[in-house]
Each structure stands twice: as structure tokens, then as C-alpha cells.
Amino acid sequence: xxxxxxxxxGEAERDGALRVKRxxxxxxxxxxxxxxxxxxxxxxxxxxxxxxxxxDILRFADELATVAxxxxxxxxxxxxxxxxxxxxxxxxxxxxxxxxxLAPLFDSAPRVSDDKMHAVLDQTLGxxxxxxxxxxxxxxxxxxxxxxxxxxxxDGREVAVKIQYPNIGPMVRADLKNLQLIAKLMxxxxxxxxxQAVVAEVQRxxxxxxxxxxxxxxxxxxxxxxxxxxxxxxxxxIAELCTAQVLVTEFLDxxxxxxxxxxxxxxxxxxxxxxxxxxxxxxxHTGFFCADPHPGNILLLPDGKLGFLDFGLCVEMSAADAExxxxxxxxxxxxxxxxxxxxxxxxxxxKDTESLSRPEAIEYxxxxxxWHLGEGxxxxxxxxxxxxxxxxxxPNSKFYAGIRNQQLLETHAMARRTEMCVVALLGRLGAxxxxxxxxxxxLGDAEAATPMGQAIRQWAAVS
Amino acid sequence: MVAQVAQGRRSRGRPxxxxxxxxxxxxxxxxxxxxxxxxxxxxxxxxxxxxLAGMGQGTVYRYVDGKREVLDLVFxxxxxxxxxSLALDEVLDMIAGIGDVENRNDVIAGMGGRxxxxxxxxxxxxxLLSVQSLAADKELKRRVLGIQGxxxxxxxxxxxxxxxxGWLIDxxxxxxxxxxxxxxLILPGLVLSLDGHGSTxxxxxxxxxxxxxxxxxxxRQGAQFDGTxxxxxxxxxxxxxxxxxxxxxxxxxxxxAALECFSxxxxxxxxxxxxxxxxxxxxxxFYNYYQSKRDLLDALIIRETAVIEAMLPDAGxxxxxxxxxxxxxxxxxxxxVQSLAPRLRQLTFMFVEAPGVDAEALRALQRFYQYAATRCxxxxxxxxxxxxxxxxIDGEFLGQAFVAMVAAAATLLADGRDSAEEIEECxxxxxxxxxxxxxxxxxx
Numbered sequence: 001x002x003x004x005x006x007x008x009x010g011e012a013e014r015d016g017a018l019r020v021k022r023x024x025x026x027x028x029x030x031x032x033x034x035x036x037x038x039x040x041x042x043x044x045x046x047x048x049x050x051x052x053x054x055x056d057i058l059r060f061a062d063e064l065a066t067v068a069x070x071x072x073x074x075x076x077x078x079x080x081x082x083x084x085x086x087x088x089x090x091x092x093x094x095x096x097x098x099x100x101x102l103a104p105l106f107d108s109a110p111r112v113s114d115d116k117m118h119a120v121l122d123q124t125l126g127x128x129x130x131x132x133x134x135x136x137x138x139x140x141x142x143x144x145x146x147x148x149x150x151x152x153x154x155d156g157r158e159v160a161v162k163i164q165y166p167n168i169g170p171m172v173r174a175d176l177k178n179l180q181l182i183a184k185l186m187x188x189x190x191x192x193x194x195x196q197a198v199v200a201e202v203q204r205x206x207x208x209x210x211x212x213x214x215x216x217x218x219x220x221x222x223x224x225x226x227x228x229x230x231x232x233x234x235x236x237x238i239a240e241l242c243t244a245q246v247l248v249t250e251f252l253d254x255x256x257x258x259x260x261x262x263x264x265x266x267x268x269x270x271x272x273x274x275x276x277x278x279x280x281x282x283x284x285h286t287g288f289f290c291a292d293p294h295p296g297n298i299l300l301l302p303d304g305k306l307g308f309l310d311f312g313l314c315v316e317m318s319a320a321d322a323e324x325x326x327x328x329x330x331x332x333x334x335x336x337x338x339x340x341x342x343x344x345x346x347x348x349x350x351k352d353t354e355s356l357s358r359p360e361a362i363e364y365x366x367x368x369x370x371w372h373l374g375e376g377x378x379x380x381x382x383x384x385x386x387x388x389x390x391x392x393x394x395p396n397s398k399f400y401a402g403i404r405n406q407q408l409l410e411t412h413a414m415a416r417r418t419e420m421c422v423v424a425l426l427g428r429l430g431a432x433x434x435x436x437x438x439x440x441x442x443l444g445d446a447e448a449a450t451p452m453g454q455a456i457r458q459w460a461a462v463s
Numbered sequence: 464m465v466a467q468v469a470q471g472r473r474s475r476g477r478p479x480x481x482x483x484x485x486x487x488x489x490x491x492x493x494x495x496x497x498x499x500x501x502x503x504x505x506x507x508x509x510x511x512x513x514x515l516a517g518m519g520q521g522t523v524y525r526y527v528d529g530k531r532e533v534l535d536l537v538f539x540x541x542x543x544x545x546x547x548s549l550a551l552d553e554v555l556d557m558i559a560g561i562g563d564v565e566n567r568n569d570v571i572a573g574m575g576g577r578x579x580x581x582x583x584x585x586x587x588x589x590x591l592l593s594v595q596s597l598a599a600d601k602e603l604k605r606r607v608l609g610i611q612g613x614x615x616x617x618x619x620x621x622x623x624x625x626x627x628x629g630w631l632i633d634x635x636x637x638x639x640x641x642x643x644x645x646x647x648l649i650l651p652g653l654v655l656s657l658d659g660h661g662s663t664x665x666x667x668x669x670x671x672x673x674x675x676x677x678x679x680x681x682x683r684q685g686a687q688f689d690g691t692x693x694x695x696x697x698x699x700x701x702x703x704x705x706x707x708x709x710x711x712x713x714x715x716x717x718x719x720a721a722l723e724c725f726s727x728x729x730x731x732x733x734x735x736x737x738x739x740x741x742x743x744x745x746x747x748x749f750y751n752y753y754q755s756k757r758d759l760l761d762a763l764i765i766r767e768t769a770v771i772e773a774m775l776p777d778a779g780x781x782x783x784x785x786x787x788x789x790x791x792x793x794x795x796x797x798x799x800v801q802s803l804a805p806r807l808r809q810l811t812f813m814f815v816e817a818p819g820v821d822a823e824a825l826r827a828l829q830r831f832y833q834y835a836a837t838r839c840x841x842x843x844x845x846x847x848x849x850x851x852x853x854x855x856i857d858g859e860f861l862g863q864a865f866v867a868m869v870a871a872a873a874t875l876l877a878d879g880r881d882s883a884e885e886i887e888e889c890x891x892x893x894x895x896x897x898x899x900x901x902x903x904x905x906x907x
Binding site: 167170171173174175177178181182184185 | 535539542543546600601602603604605606609610613
């Protein structure tokens with residue numbers, strides 16, 4: 001289990017295991033942010049508080065449950081995010097107590113009566129409401145800002161109708177402002193917990209989620225890009241029925257991610273490669289990517305393809321940023337570490353060479369990305385995934401102090417986090433593939449690396 | 464938007480010195496705080512704020528985007544001050560370390576003292592956080608309710624710790640009700656501070672009464688109840704009497720439409736146009752009856768307070784058994800809460816948002832609140848008997864606390880605890896709290 005290079009291996013492994021396990025459970029129940037939360041949260045929370053007393057943290061848990069629990073709406077995300085953070089609690093009993101004290105936050109997912117939700121639908125669609133010939137009375141899923149209903153259109157298509165809670169916009173904004181204020185007040189007494197950064201993350205995610213116009217545009221763009229794709233499908237958005245409050249998309253029926261995990265190895269390998277190509281491939285290839293790789297957004301469809309859902313959190317890099325990112329990755333893939341460092345340094349995100357020297361920075365980049373830089377097939381086990389995430393983010397990583405002083409541009413930070421989320425998903429699948437060859441494939445630097453790669457090239461040639 | 468909410472950053476020109484920027488923003492917030500608490504948000508312009516802050520208007524706009532952003536900053540500042548003054552976390556720590564009931568009482572008295580002290584020192588603060596913020600717009604109203612929810616949660620947490628420490632009755636359902644009743648005891652002091660007439664002497668009387676009520680209830684030590692309990696009255700609680708329309712139907716229809724619009728969108732966001740649209744009527748129709756939206760609000764205040772007035776208790780009859788007193792008080796609460804239930808949303812507008820419209824509206828509703836409190840005070844005094852009420856309980860406070868507790872119980876309805884059984888239970892707990900304080904039972 002233990003990693004000889006790590007200073008405190010046993011503890012690190014246990015922390016990692018705990019985090020991944022909680023993330024897994026949450027992924028099912030919270031319309032959520034499990035993986036990305038586990039990843040982002042670790043960046044921001046542990047900080048310099050290694051020596052903090054467990055008692056302080058438990059009191060913090062109490063207050064958190066107190067504060068977030070009273071915000072019935074979206075701001076509960078804070079508690080959800082924080083509860084899967086490794087807060088640096090030393091003893092196991094204290095950790096369990098921490099989880100127990102935050103438990104109330106998860107029971108109270110806001111639920112608006114179906115009648116009210118249908119009323120929102122009627123009102124926002126007006127005459128167009130007639131195009132929906134039948135709709136389930138009860139929701140099939142509840143998210144933090146809305147509920148999803150299954151319905152049938154007048155042309156017979158089955159659709160998923162995502163409806164925002166009434167007045168959610170001002171409510172989310174109000175909750176987020178309160179949350180920011182409260183985090184500020186709490187931070188005074190709990191230095192080192194860096195609640196502000198976590199709150200900023202919650203805010204970013206929530207505000208993007210509320211913006212259905214932006215989501216529709218992202219969704220349409222992604223759908224158009226992958227029509228007839230051989231490895232995955234994007235549900236078709238029904239733009240003429242979408243409004244600021246409602247998103248109507250084709251209904252995809254398939255197995256959820258946690259059942260995908262139980263499939264045969266070949267199925268999991270296929271899924272892993274598809275996930276890698278969809279998220280990381282697009283990130284490097286076009287610079288426009290979905291930054292929300294988490295279990296709830298991935299389905300295994302009956303024809304063996306994957307279905308990807310939910311485009312509330314998409315990122316578009318500038319052409320220049322995308323080019324730098326590609327160049328750094330290419331250099332790393334060729335083993336040209338110095339070029340990789342120079343590019344990253346010039347681009348301004350490895351600024352502080354005092355705290356992270358050239359050799360250290362290179363070692364850091366290679367360790368974090370090691371899983372898709374090496375030659376040949378590699379099975380991403382949970383341990384591989386954990387090591388990569390831990391090196392990148394955890395305070396007991398030997399790079400922690402150095403990397404914390406570096407400034408990541410927001411889009412690059414999102415990209416790196418997306419990669420971390422992907423490797424976490426691949427770790428859960430235990431997927432195996434020649435990752436670096438696939439990377440050269442999607443970068444267009446080499447022949448198709450796999451049958452999926454060939455199929456994609458054929459598809460790209462005709463579409 | 465993201466940047467604004469996340470970091471409170473400006474999108475406009477960035478001043479060169481961060482220290483200066485912080486100082487300037489602070490000056491703006493201080494100035495706006497004074498302007499808002501004195502004249503209200505709607506009546507204050509950015510020019511007013513600039514003058515008070517001693518800057519040019521152009522300078523102000525370098526640091527903030529507009530009046531709405533200033534309002535959020537002022538609100539943040541006020542909440543920060545409130546939480547600092549209350550030192551809630553210290554209170555919780557103290558509670559956690561409490562050994563016995565004596566210490567508990569000290570903590571409660573300390574808490575009450577801090578709250579009422581805040582009213583003394585910063586009357587504007589609570590006004591801004593309550594009536595003014597609730598009236599501003601939907602988003603800020605939500606923020607107020609959110610902060611209030613946090614406050615309630617702290618109270619619940621304190622109660623939970625009290626239960627663990629062994630000085631509070633072990634009954635989670637009564638905790639839910641108590642968590643609403645305790646903050647309600649601030650209302651009399653808050654109302655006192657709103658018109659700026661609260662003297663220190665007044666404040667101390669209220670503070671003393673509030674502590675006494677929480678710690679031991681309103682009964683004088685050794686109060687005598689000789690009678691045996693009368694058989695449980697079998698008569699059901701009377702349905703609320705709503706008076707017949709005070710105006711002709713057209714007027715009432717306009718008032719109903721307006722109240723509906725105000726309740727859902729807020730007073731400031733609604734114009735005459737929206738009101739007449741609900742009825743499919745013309746502008747002219749409106750002005751046949753009312754000179755303006757503000758004129759209509761006056762009519763609305765008169766109508767709605769008349770409805771409540773009809774529900775106020777009459778002076779009761781002195782009861783000779785404690786059980787009867789308890790039952791009578793519980794029935795009084797139950798009656799009041801049930802009467803409010805069907806019009807909860809509209810009443811919330813009338814008594815929570817309308818006072819923030821302007822000083823005149825505030826005064827009118829405040830006067831009615833005091834009148835209602837007096838009626839309740841008379842009822843409690845006659846039913847319980849003045850000689851049995853503890854000397855520390857100020858009569859005026861008691862009446863106002865009674866009204867505040869009815870309102871607090873009504874907020875439980877809004878949370879969906881609105882079945883007849885729940886209302887009955889809530890009324891029973893409230894009556895016991897009034898009589899016996901936190902113990903919810905007669906002292907042994």
C-alpha cells in the first residue's frame with residue numbers, strides 16, 4: 001500500500017481512500033460534484049493547518065452545518081464540498097465525528113412540489129408547452145437548482161426536461177453572497193482552512209449552473225461537434241423548447257456510472273478511453289472542453305457507446321492559451337522537459353522559481369501527468385489515480401509549498417483540474433489503454449493508436 | 464458577475480494603491496450606512512452618498528459599480544457588526560462549558576444584554592438589517608432570511624448543547640419551537656429602536672423582562688392557584704372572524720391585486736400598470752380610487768390591520784387553576800396562528816416588507832403593533848392575574864413579546880409545519896414557555 005517516496009505514506013493512503021470513498025457515495029446522491037470537489041477541495045483546504053487541533057475542526061463542522069444547513073437552496077453545496085475535503089483531521093474517530101456532524105446537510109436537498117415545477121414549465125413555454133404531449137408528474141432527478149422530468153414530444157421523441165426552481169437566480173445570488181460573508185467571518189477564527197477559496201469555487205459552479213442560456217449554447221456546440229460519433233453520444237438539445245428556466249434535451253437511457261464500474265474489463269477499457277478522449281482529448285485538441293467530468297454525467301448506452309450529459313460547466317481557452325498548453329504537453333510527451341518548463345515559465349504560470357526550481361517543476365509536471373506520459377498500456381488503478389492527484393494537490397506532497405506559490409490562469413487551472421477528475425474516474429474504472437499513444441493520436445502527431453482512434457478518424461473524414 | 468460575487472471586485476478602473484482602495488470603499492460604506500439608515504435605500508442617491516463620503520460622484524464610481532452594490536456592501540458590514548457584537552461563538556463555547564442552571568442564566572442574561580446593548584449603541588444597524596433590507600428587493604430579502612436562518616440555527620445549536628449539558632428538556636420537537644421563540648424576544652427591543660425613542664431606561668426594562676421570561680417564565684415565585692382545573696373546555700377553537708369588506712368591491716379588488724403583486728415581486732418593483740393588468744382594468748380605473756401606489760398602500764394598511772384587529776383577544780376572565788391558564792393561553796396562540804395561516808404570504812408583506820417602504824408606513828404599522836400588543840397584554844394580565852406575574856416582567860414587553868411569538872409561530876407554518884396537530888403542539892409549547900420559561904414546566 002505505502003509509497004516509499006512519501007513522508008507519511010500510511011496516513012496519505014488512508015486519507016486518499018477515505019476521500020475517494022466519500023466521493024463515490026456522494027456521486028450517487030448529490031447531483032453533484034463529487035470528483036471535482038474531492039480534487040479542488042484538497043487544493044484549497046489543507047494549507048498550513050497540519051498542526052490544527054481536531055477539536056477546532058469539529059467545532060468548525062458544527063458551525064458549518066449550522067450555517068449551510070439554514071440555506072435551504074444552492075449554498076448547501078459548501079457543506080457538501082467541504083465534507084469530502086480532507087480537513088487534516090488527525091484521528092480516525094474525529095474524522096468519523098466530522099462526517100456525522102455534517103450529515104444533516106445531505107438530507108435536506110431542496111425539493112419543490114411537482115405542481116409548482118410544472119407551473120414554471122407552463123409559464124415559461126407558453127404556447128410551446130403544447131409540444132410536450134406527456135410528462136411524468138414526478139421528477140426523475142433533483143439537482144441543487146432544479147428538477148428533471150421525463151417527457152414525450154408531439155413527434156414521439158423522448159426527452160429530459162430540466163426545470164429550474166422558481167426565482168432561483170436571485171436566491172442563488174443571495175445565498176452565495178451570504179456564504180461569502182459567513183466564510184469571511186468564520187475565516188477570522190479558523191486561519192488556514194481557506195474557506196474563502198472553497199466558497200469561490202462553489203460560487204463559480206453555481207452561477208454557471210444557473211445560466212441555462214450559456215448551457216444551451218455549450219450543449220448545442222458539443223452536440224454538433226459529435227453528431228454520429230463512433231464512441232459517444234451527446235443528447236440532442238431541443239433548442240426551440242429551451243428557455244432561461246427550462247432545458248429540453250433528448251432522453252438518453254443507459255446504465256449509470258456506478259453500474260458501468262461492474263461491467264467486463266473490455267467494456268470498462270472502452271469507456272475509459274472514451275472518457276479520456278472526450279474530456280482530455282478535447283481539452284488539448286480544441287481548447288473547448290466540458291470541465292465537469294463526474295459520475296453523474298456519464299452513462300453506458302445500450303449500443304455500447306457512452307453518453308455524456310450536462311454542459312453547465314464548459315471552458316473555452318483562448319487560441320494562444322490552447323497552443324501553449326498543447327506545446328507543453330507535446331514537449332512532455334517527447335521527454336523534452338526543458339522546453340516544457342521554458343514554455344510554462346514564459347506563459348507565466350511557473351513564475352516563482354524561488355519556491356519551485358526548474359528541476360523540481362519538471363519533476364512535478366512529470367509526476368502529475370505521468371499516467372499519460374509513459375509508453376505502452378497502463379491500467380489506471382485507484383492507487384495510480386490517487387498518486388497523481390496527491391502529487392498535484394495534497395499538502396503532504398513534497399511539491400505542495402512550491403506549487404502553491406505558482407499562479408495558474410483560471411482556464412489552465414480548470415484544465416488541470418479536469419485532468420485530475422478524469423484520472424480519478426479512470427481509477428474507479430480500473431481502465432487500461434496506451435494512454436500516451438492515444439494522446440499523440442488526438443493531438444494529430446501519430447497514427448491512430450487504437451480501434452477507437454481509427455473509427456474516430458473515419459468518422460472525422462466523412463463528417 | 465462571477466468576479467463580482469466571488470471577489471467583490473470592480474469591473475471599472477482599478478485604483479493604483481490597494482490600501483487606498485480599501486479605505487475609499489470603507490468611506491463609501493460608512494457614508495451609505497448613515498444615508499440608508501436615515502432616509503432609506505430608495506430615497507438615497509449615489510450623489511447623497513458621495514457628499515456624505517466627501518468624494519466626488521465620479522470617484523465613488525471608481526470603487527463601486529452602483530447603488531445596488533453599495534447596498535450589498537453595507538449589508539455585509541452590518542451583518543459583520545451584528546455577529547461581532549453578539550459573539551455567538553463565544554456564547555456557544557460558554558454554553559458547552561456550562562455546569563449548572565445558574566451559569567445558564569448568566570449566559571442568557573449576557574446574551575440579552577448584548578442584544579439590547581446593540582440596540583442602544585447602533586439603532587440604525589438593526590433597522591437596516593430588518594425593515595429596510597426586507598423591502599429593498601427579492602435578492603436582499605432572501606439574504607435577510609438567510610442570515611436570520613443562520614441566527615436561528617445558532618440558537619438551535621445552543622439548545623442542543625444545553626440538552627447535552629443537561630439543563631434543557633430532552634425533546635427535539637420543543638427545541639424547534641423554542642428556536643423560533645427565543646429570537647422573537649428581540650422584536651420588542653427592535654421595534655423600540657426603530658423610531659429612535661428607545662431610552663436606556665426602557666431598554667433595561669425590556670432586557671430584564673426578556674431574561675426573566677426565558678429563565679423562569681412570567682409567573683411570580685410562589686404565585687397561588689387555588690382552584691381545581693375546570694373540565695377541559697369542549698368548545699372548539701372558533702374560526703377566525705374576518706370583517707366584511709370595508710370598501711366597495713372595486714376598491715377591494717384593486718387592493719387584492721396590489722397585495723398579490725407586492726407579495727410576489729416586492730413593493731418597489733411593482734407599478735400601477737402591473738396592478739391594473741391583473742384585473743384587466745385601465746390606468747384610469749386605478750386613479751378613480753387611489754391617487755398613487757403609495758396612497759393605495761395606506762388603504763391596504765388600514766384594511767389589513769382591521770382584519771387583524773378583529774382577531775385580537777378580548778380581555779379574558781381570571782382563571783383560578785394553573786392548568787386552565789395554560790390551556791387558555793395555548794388556545795389563544797392556536798387561535799391566532801390559525802387565523803393568520805390562510806393569509807400568511809400577504810401578511811408577511813404587510814408586516815415584514817411594508818414597514819420598509821417609508822417612515823410613514825413604518826410608523827403606521829408600528830403603532831398598530833403596539834396597539835395589538837396592548838390588547839394581548841390586557842388579555843394575559845386578566846387571565847393570569849397581575850398579582851401572579853413576576854415583577855421583572857414589564858407589561859409592555861409582555862404584550863409585544865406575545866405578538867412576536869405569534870409571528871414566530873407563524874413562520875413555522877411557512878416552513879410547512881402547518882397541520883392542525885403541529886399548530887396545536889406549537890401553541891402548547893409556546894404557552895408553557897410563556898408561563899415557565901425554558902424549563903417548559905413549573906419549577907419543582
